[in-house]
Amino acid sequence: MIWDFLNEKLAEAFAEAGYGEVPAVAERSRRPEVGQFQCNTAMSLAKAARQAPVAIANAVAAKLELPFNRVSVAGPGFINFSLSDEYLAREAGALLDDPRHGAPRVQPIKLMMDFGGPNVAKRMHVGHLRSSIIGDSLQRCARFLGHDVTSDVHLGDWGLPMGMLVAEIRRRWPELPYFAPGGPTGPVDDGITVDLLNKLYPEAASRAKAGPAALEEAKQATTALQTGDPGLRALWRRMVDVSVESVRADLEMMGVTFDLWEGESDVRDRLDGMLERLTERGVAERSEGALVVQVGREDDSEPVPPLLLVKGDGSVTYGATDVATIEHRVEDRDPDAIWYIVDQRQRLHFVQVFRTAEAGGMVKDGRPALEHLGFGTVNGPDGKPFKTRSGEVMSLRDLLELTIAEARSRLGEIALAADITEEEREKIARRIGLAAIKFADLRNHRQSDYVFDLAQFSSFEGKTGPYLCYSIVRSRSIQARAAAAGFEAGELVPPSSDEERDVCLRLLDLGRAVLATYERRAPNALCEHAFELAQSFNAFYHTHHILSEADAARRASMLTLTRLVSDQLVLALGILGIEAPERM
Numbered sequence: 001m002i003w004d005f006l007n008e009k010l011a012e013a014f015a016e017a018g019y020g021e022v023p024a025v026a027e028r029s030r031r032p033e034v035g036q037f038q039c040n041t042a043m044s045l046a047k048a049a050r051q052a053p054v055a056i057a058n059a060v061a062a063k064l065e066l067p068f069n070r071v072s073v074a075g076p077g078f079i080n081f082s083l084s085d086e087y088l089a090r091e092a093g094a095l096l097d098d099p100r101h102g103a104p105r106v107q108p109i110k111l112m113m114d115f116g117g118p119n120v121a122k123r124m125h126v127g128h129l130r131s132s133i134i135g136d137s138l139q140r141c142a143r144f145l146g147h148d149v150t151s152d153v154h155l156g157d158w159g160l161p162m163g164m165l166v167a168e169i170r171r172r173w174p175e176l177p178y179f180a181p182g183g184p185t186g187p188v189d190d191g192i193t194v195d196l197l198n199k200l201y202p203e204a205a206s207r208a209k210a211g212p213a214a215l216e217e218a219k220q221a222t223t224a225l226q227t228g229d230p231g232l233r234a235l236w237r238r239m240v241d242v243s244v245e246s247v248r249a250d251l252e253m254m255g256v257t258f259d260l261w262e263g264e265s266d267v268r269d270r271l272d273g274m275l276e277r278l279t280e281r282g283v284a285e286r287s288e289g290a291l292v293v294q295v296g297r298e299d300d301s302e303p304v305p306p307l308l309l310v311k312g313d314g315s316v317t318y319g320a321t322d323v324a325t326i327e328h329r330v331e332d333r334d335p336d337a338i339w340y341i342v343d344q345r346q347r348l349h350f351v352q353v354f355r356t357a358e359a360g361g362m363v364k365d366g367r368p369a370l371e372h373l374g375f376g377t378v379n380g381p382d383g384k385p386f387k388t389r390s391g392e393v394m395s396l397r398d399l400l401e402l403t404i405a406e407a408r409s410r411l412g413e414i415a416l417a418a419d420i421t422e423e424e425r426e427k428i429a430r431r432i433g434l435a436a437i438k439f440a441d442l443r444n445h446r447q448s449d450y451v452f453d454l455a456q457f458s459s460f461e462g463k464t465g466p467y468l469c470y471s472i473v474r475s476r477s478i479q480a481r482a483a484a485a486g487f488e489a490g491e492l493v494p495p496s497s498d499e500e501r502d503v504c505l506r507l508l509d510l511g512r513a514v515l516a517t518y519e520r521r522a523p524n525a526l527c528e529h530a531f532e533l534a535q536s537f538n539a540f541y542h543t544h545h546i547l548s549e550a551d552a553a554r555r556a557s558m559l560t561l562t563r564l565v566s567d568q569l570v571l572a573l574g575i576l577g578i579e580a581p582e583r584m
Helices: 002-019 041-049 053-061 085-097 126-145 160-172 194-210 212-226 230-254 264-280 318-333 344-359 396-413 422-442 465-484 498-507 510-520 524-543 552-576
Strands: 026-028 037-039 068-074 078-083 110-114 148-152 284-287 290-293 307-310 337-340 369-372
Touching: 002 026, 002 041, 002 053, 002 510, 041 053, 041 078, 053 068, 053 078, 078 085, 085 498, 085 552, 110 126, 110 318, 126 148, 126 230, 126 396, 126 422, 126 510, 126 552, 160 194, 160 212, 160 230, 194 212, 194 230, 212 230, 230 396, 264 284, 264 290, 264 307, 264 318, 290 344, 307 318, 307 344, 318 344, 344 369, 396 422, 422 465, 422 524, 422 552, 465 524, 465 552, 498 524, 498 552, 510 524, 510 552, 524 552
Parallel strands: 110 148, 110 337, 337 369
Antiparallel strands: 026 037, 037 078, 068 078, 284 290, 290 307
16 A cells, blocks of 8 residues: 555654664655645654754654655754656556555454344334444445354344233234144234334334233233244244345345354243353342443443343343354354444443453453444434434435435436437436435444434535535546547556546555454544545636647546546445446
């Protein structure tokens, strides 16, 4: 990568100037008029070297050799420098034969990723948006770098919520064969849909909360389900199947995929054994009738309460199933790391779960490394979590359809090709809509909250997904018109303007952006790169009339640069999970 090269050259210059091995670091210049890059290392070295920073900087600058030019020292000791135009053209041109555009491969690890987290009997809603989008972009990034990734949607499909639903369905439709001795003997025409379950669940929860009799009925149904009642198991399987069908449709609409569709129920058979092992090891202990794990530590900056595994009434918590899931994954997949992309409001829960897994011997010598990658909330204009006008949590499907509808209307703001059919127009609207919602989410650091502003997200101007898509379509259009005119792309020649130089520099930045996205677990780094590249290209496009350039060699070079931009933007957006239209 270009940044490795720059740092190596700086380190050589510091060594040749007599300062030994110095971890010199190049940065983008804060003053482009004096150079493309700067190095501030001289100031941090001054005390140890017993020299003024400016003296160190001048000594090092004198040792910097080609391909650098415009080397200078400014202020208290900033070393400013630029790359030669010939070097820029050669390095940018090399990307043509590199499908990775300079991005490195890394030493691979076995990585498991847990994101999405939909619940059975509930439609996915706006609260699942960030986990799905961020998780998918991170799995794409990790795979691109060469890691062995397994993603799991981790369904919420077990425990008391299932018992409450079973009890509610039995109360309303006791004649269903699920409740007959031995359960159904064949397919059941039960009318169960995810919409029905979505309606029944809050009513069942309210009923259980309102009266001890209803709660006891739900608990008994949960126990019967978990101990293997064939009829209730058949009903549960039916609820899971219709829920998964709905979830798959929503995720498919978003272009989000998973390797595993496991859930809490997949560890149900190991819960008793795990709880027994934790108790025998002295990790879990009884407290007021409940089974807990003391996870607090003396050096905690704030109190960390015990993790509750089993309540006093004998019901198992989702904390227990989360610990059992770690044990299951370690034994079944042997990962080097497990990432959980879950709302940061669950931070304390994961501290408790991870510490329990460590104490229980599921984590040995830091392997697997357990990470909770928390994220902020999607808020409405009032700063509170986003809801519909009626105060309800919006379903994910409705949110996506709303965004696509906005994109459909925004297409009227740009001049679409005359031969675009209604079918293609709809396909474009869907891609633009998804680009709008995904980029609006990912451009923010994952830990930040953001305000849902559909009009802003869908604009073809500014830092938006549609702007990036339009930049790709524009570059493709230039290439298509060039081909129609008989113009061919050719070898990159040294850039002749600041705008052209900036495009070359941005193209060489992809590898650093991808690594930053992975290392920080934050896709906004790659979003920033894609936006800056698009901005740089559009400034270049407005300055240079590519197709009317009289110099054939320079025109051919500009066409190659245009192709490199479109290819890299497609690559970067693909890692983010965004697909641009072929044309508009």
